[in-house]
Amino acid sequence: MADELFRVRSKFVEKVSKDLIKQLLDNILDDCIVNDGERDSIIEENVNRADRARCLLDTVKRKGDVASRKFIAHIQRRDPTLYDELGLAEQGLAEQPAPPAAETQMDQEWSTTLIPTTEKFWMEKQNDKKVYPVSKTAFKNRVALLITNITFTNEKYNRKGAEKDQENMEKLLKALGYDVLKRTNLTAKEIDTTMIEFSKNPKLRDTDSVVVVIMSHGKLGTILGKDWKDDNPDEFSINNIYEHLGSEKCPALLNKPKIIIIQACRGEAGGAVLVSVKQAVLCDDVNQLELSAGEENIEDDTLHCVHREKDFISLLSSTPDTVSYRHPDRGCFLIQYIVDVINTFAHVDDIEELFRTVMQRFEDFPVPNKRQMPTKDRCTLTKRFYFFPGL
Incomplete structure (x- = not known):
């Protein structure tokens, strides 16, 4: 799912509206995909719409497949037209049910070594x-x-x-x-x-x-x-x-x-x-x-x-x-x-x-x-x- 977000990154940045970005940020905050600090950082550190869209998508992509699946489902619910334009409907991604909580931990691949910051x-x-x-x-x-x-x-x-x-x-x-x-x-x-x-x-x-x-x-x-x-x-x-x-x-x-x-x-x-x-x-x-x-x-x-x-x-x-x-x-x-x-x-x-x-x-x-x-x-x-x- 994270790879699918990367595939549509350019088109998402081009077409997503400022209002939709705010709505999606609220959704992923409710889902605990990001915390308050991360949400505020995306808004405050990116003045224009395009930069904010890039940061939003990249943040979700880094969180892994489960987070990406939820994010795509929110796009479909919030803006079906954008969802279709991104070509996500063709993949049938949002229709896949989110895994139960017990399986979410299994989906996460835990690193055995410390990942360095950039x-x-x-x-x-x-x-x-x-x-x-x-x-x-x-x-x-x-x-x-x-x-x-x-x-x-x-x-x-x-x-x-x-x-x-x-x-x-x-x-x-x-x-x-x-x-x-x-x-x-x-x-x-x-x-x-x-x-x-x-x-x-x-x-x-x-x-x-x-x-x-x-x-x-x-x-x-x-x-x-x-x-x-x-x-x-x-x-x-x-x-x-x-x-x-x-x-x-x-x-x-x-x-x-x-x-x-x-x-x-x-x-x-x-x-x-x-x-x-x-x-x-x-x-x-x-x-x-x-x-x-x-x-x-x-x-x-x-x-x-x-x-x-x-x-x-x-x-x-x-x-x-x-x-x-x-x-x-x-x-x-x-x-x-x-x-x-x-x-x-x-x-x-x-x-x-x-x-x-x-x-x-x-x-x-x-x-x-x-x-x-x-x-x-x-x-x-x-x-x-x-x-x-x-x-």
Whole structure:
């Protein structure tokens, strides 16, 4: 379908009206083919009708066959005359039913390596005041923190498959240009100390962004250290991440995107703890005690941090009070999907759209009778951030 759009590109640019472009943009926004930022970019960065038409069609074409099929169907419904003039009726494309949601993920071909952005795309975004600036100098000074708890003092909590997550995330972050500080098997106190040391890293002054990835067991509001036991609450408060990297304690990151990825359970609802290595998937919940919602004062958190936090975006592996799952050989589903999505779309999509795409992959969870939904949390980005891979 994307090839069919390319075939009619010249004629589409020549004949499509300005009003139809606006209608089609509304349609593909409703279909989640583009996000608000992409829609605004097509309108604002292309003054004349022809340039706007080219950008619209090229954007849809890059999204793949499913998006192209939907776009062609909208042309047929909105302007049957144009649809016929483009020769699309002869192909019978719009009459083909869109595939069900379960098949859409199968249709997508995920890249196994990072697709580089183009110099033109980077140059265009540098002139956009709604986009965080990324200079080539800052790109070379990127730094990331990767913390992975794999083995625990109590061996029954060991996270089989987490080695793969660590390997995949390190490879991805390095490909995105980040100097990765890797730490493994830390207590809660050591996690906190590592975060403080990271907040004082001299490279933060010259970077355009940071990424912090923490993978362990967890509970609502906390990440578990390697010494966690029923009688030893070795727990690191997730709130500390925002404290240590916030404006007050880390002025070097002022007005710079801070991307937080946490792979850890946030409770135990949604399924029992899977401990047998014979099981198809495992989960990252070790808490067997009832956690009252009142133990985390969300209202106080918000009031405490609202004036000190800015330019954060976080992706947590599950919704509050629920577990997240891990394959004993391939690693956590969240990390697998993040790698797939960033490899495939980071050259054209901003971080919020990338996270949305990751979340969409969980709509059809591959394990029967299991459900997991990642959650964007405490997002205070005021602009769009692009990784610009390969810059």
